[in-house]
Amino acid sequence: MWLTVLWLTASGALAAERGHCGRQAGPQCLHSFALPAGAGQMHYYASRAPRPGDPHGPQTALLILHGHPRDVGRSFEAGLQAARAAGRLPRTLVVAPLYQVAPAQAGRCSMPDTPGAQPGDALWSCAGWLAGAPSLGAHPLGAFAALDALLGELARQWPSLRSVTLVGFSAGAQMLQHSIGFAADPPAGVALRYVIADPGSWLYFDPVRPVPLRGERTVPWEACGTGGCTWRFDVPATSPACAYDHWKYGTQSLPGYLPRTGAQARAHYAAAQVDYLEGALDSSADKGTFYPILDKSCAAMLQGPFRLQRGLAYAAYEQAVLKPRTPRRMVIVPGCAHDVACVLGADAARPVLFAPPP
Incomplete structure (x- = not known):
């Protein structure tokens, strides 16, 4: 009898976890909210349903930004896997937003399971969202501002939240790393941390x-x-055509939609709580590194030939030149190339993803 009760209890808990989207992405896990200024709707996966009136919900959130193919489901599940392996899933809200692209362009930056755009959605171009560009249409909103709005929405829907760790992988890491210097103040009472993983x-x-x-x-x-x-x-000797220090590689010629000067963004970035992850095998043109899609422009190649080398050099730049307010970790994840599930799910990544809030 007690075996039957135990089995029913365990199976019921598992069903509840699945029902609350703690196992995989599904239509029931996809939520939407209205962006400011009439820009349209934005969608995000969440590991549990919103409970705006519940002060006893999750206090921490792990927010995962997808890569260029907008693999939001895979990114969400990588976050679930990481939280589960760390024993944090019962008390951590896992979120993965979707930057939606117009149907005519979406075929160039979508996975088969990427949810399609719906009427009224805010839309970006395939490359626009990762550079913080405004959405398309009559009421544009910058991609960085949309991320700020999502954080505000999470604080409204889950008022128990006290800290959010934002994680970007690949193009999502590039977008997130660029956004930090231009981000709005976080919601009241919510501390932010950033983890940048394998940007191009x-x-x-x-x-x-x-x-x-x-x-x-x-x-x-x-x-x-x-x-x-x-x-x-050093300041490199390059032709003007290289434009290595112009946006999005540097802070010269900043677009007008960004709310700060280069100097202001530098100070904001240096004050933020940021750590880094790099796949140990993301350092060649071998299979698994997705080298054909790596940015090989003049400006990018001045940062290094491969993602790992670029990340190591950037960490050294911070120590030598930027001098952030608090020490930052650069963790090399063994056995991983350019794979979000491998990098975020690794034991080595856990102390970075689930560090105590600042």
Whole structure:
């Protein structure tokens, strides 16, 4: 008899977890809200249903930003997997927003299971959202401002929230890293942390770029492999056409839709709580690194040849030049190339994803 009761209890708990979207993305997990200024609707997956009047809900949230193919379901499930492995899922809200793209363009940046745009949705171009660009249509809203609005919505729907860790992977990491310097103040009573994982390129706040060294000698990037180099930071000698320090690689020629100057954004970024993840195998043109889609423009290549090298050099830039207010971690995740489930689900990533709130 007690075995039957135990089985029913366990199966009921599992069914409840599935019903509350704690296992996988599904239509019942997709929510929407109205963006400011009549810009339209934005959608997001959530691991539990909103309960605006419940002060005893989750106090922490893990928000995962999808990559260029807008693989929002896979990103959401990677967040669920990470929270479950850490034993945090029962008390953590997992969220994954979707930057929607007009149907005529969506085929170039969608996965088969990416939810299609609905009438009234805010729409971006395939490349626009990751650079913070305004949405299309009569009432445009910048992609960074849409993320700010989502944080406000989460605080309204889950008033128990006290901290949110925002995680970006690949193009989502690029978007998130660029957004930090231009983000609005968080909702009252909510602390924000950021985790940047495997972006294709970085926003530098100074006109210098990394020069790899062995000892005191300048060496080509190829001599560094996956480590073994230090860096010097110099202003590179390039042609004006390279525009290496212009947006979205630097803070020159900032678009008018951004709310701060380059100097203001630099100070804001240096004050934020930020950590970094890089896949140890995301350092070549081998299978699994998605090298064909890596940004290989002149401006990007000045940051390094592959994602891992670019990330290591950026961490060194912070220590040598940017000098953030608090120390930041750069964690190399062993055994992972360019795979959101591998990177976020790894044991090595756990202390970064689930660090105590600031």
